[in-house]
Amino acid sequence: MNIISIRDIRKVYHIGTEKVVALGRISLSVAQGEICCILGTSGSGKSTLLNIMAGLERPSRGNVVIGGTDVTRYNEKQWALFRQKNIGFIFQSYDLLPTMTALENVAMPLAFRGMDKEIRTRKAVKMLRAVRLGNRMLHRPTQMSGGQQQRVGIARAFVARPRLIFADEPTGNLDSKTGREVMELMVSMARKYRETLIIVTHDPEIAKYAGRVIKIHDGSKISDERNTEAMGTKEES
Numbered sequence: 001m002n003i004i005s006i007r008d009i010r011k012v013y014h015i016g017t018e019k020v021v022a023l024g025r026i027s028l029s030v031a032q033g034e035i036c037c038i039l040g041t042s043g044s045g046k047s048t049l050l051n052i053m054a055g056l057e058r059p060s061r062g063n064v065v066i067g068g069t070d071v072t073r074y075n076e077k078q079w080a081l082f083r084q085k086n087i088g089f090i091f092q093s094y095d096l097l098p099t100m101t102a103l104e105n106v107a108m109p110l111a112f113r114g115m116d117k118e119i120r121t122r123k124a125v126k127m128l129r130a131v132r133l134g135n136r137m138l139h140r141p142t143q144m145s146g147g148q149q150q151r152v153g154i155a156r157a158f159v160a161r162p163r164l165i166f167a168d169e170p171t172g173n174l175d176s177k178t179g180r181e182v183m184e185l186m187v188s189m190a191r192k193y194r195e196t197l198i199i200v201t202h203d204p205e206i207a208k209y210a211g212r213v214i215k216i217h218d219g220s221k222i223s224d225e226r227n228t229e230a231m232g233t234k235e236e237s
Contacts, residue, residue: 001031002029007063008025008026009023010025011045023220027221032196036210037199037206037210037212041217044202049200054083055083084109084113085162086164089165090157090166091168092172096149098142099140100140102152130189165190165195170199170206171201171206184209187210209231210227212224
């Protein structure tokens, strides 16, 4: 079953009198529970594609269907509510709130859903322990390393058990060793919780962690291949 399908997506930016085609009629579907990577160099259109799938940008043409619902015509308020209930994000720059502890940052998506404080705290504690940050729950972002901050970001993305998780250059600010550790953790959690994970990256090494790799170049899909030897498939205990 497909969790997300995009059909003939086209994105054109008008800059003065210039017309820039960022995406040209891309179609693809991602199945429930799949770990998929969208791979492309800077300027290839991969981030624009992610933004359109997540409702952060509108396509010039085409449709986005998530869970059987065509969300293309949602207004900003409808999209915001839909993202709260269905989508998690893992960002390159972590995007943690600096005045909040790790526990508060992870619990935040549950607060948006109106969950009781005691319940959301319990769920956030469980998720922080799952990413091996049980001893950092009361630390703020400035008191943690980049790798620890990204672990908090992963916990925040998974805590509400969304239908889709988008990871935008998730290791871009990390050294290679920490990046590998973060990818192994993220992929193992996606498999453990049977979450659909879509990773956007320019790095072919990161693409090796996905079971499917879609390459984007100059706004077009140039290949779509299965990776039967995906790395980081061992589940966390």
